[in-house]
Amino acid sequence: MPKAKNVEEYIAIQRTGIAANPDCGTSHYNLAVGLIGQKKIDEAEIELHAAIDCSPTLAEAYVQLGGICLQRGDLDGCFEYNKQATKARAGFFEGYANMGFVHLQRGEAEEAIAALKKALTFNSRFIQAHSTLASAYLMSGLIDESIEANLKVIELDPNFAIAYNNLAIAYLEKSEYDKAVENCDKATKFGYEVAPEILKEIEKYR
DSSP states (O other), X not given: OOOOSSHHHHHHHHHHHHHHOTTOHHHHHHHHHHHHHTTOHHHHHHHHHHHHHHOTTOHHHXXXXXXXXXXXXXXXXXHHHHHHHHHHSTTOHHHHHHHHHHHHHTTOHHHHHHHHHHHHHHOTTOHHHHHHHHHHHHHTTXXXXXXXXXXXXXXXXXXXXXXXXXXXXXXXXXXXXXXXXXXXXXXXXXXXXXXXXXXXXXXXXX
């Protein structure tokens, strides 16, 4: 297949592929990804459903549909599509991680932890899952576990700003104020907007 120079050309190539082979789920999926890039969400949604009709095991298509639901504020839809992704392909870590994220948004920390741990059994280097797990531990009051998960995030990506923010909060909880200050500053340095109440609290210990 020729290499596209831009999104328009990429989309045109996928449309040509579909015209030649309407039952190719991958072409429908690739077209949907291009349309999402152009913010043509409704069209993308149609193509993602077509992709699944052609290739029911295309777990990535379910995840993209879940992402569209999330954009619309539909947490239930997001959860269901990601659940379907894990059924479409065994061990599909992204689906479990996204289900964990939805659980966390609903305030279901225990369920979030279980789903995120499952994601990490399939991909131990999935940074987003480690980060969400750290937040779930923090919500559950499991401070040491949260610190450990955030340190794993930083080991994988030393510039991952939200991990420093979460560490700052965790160290505040443990009254380890020097570490809280240090991590708060790193969060800011790497572009994270630390909550005003946390900044105010940290200022006391500078």
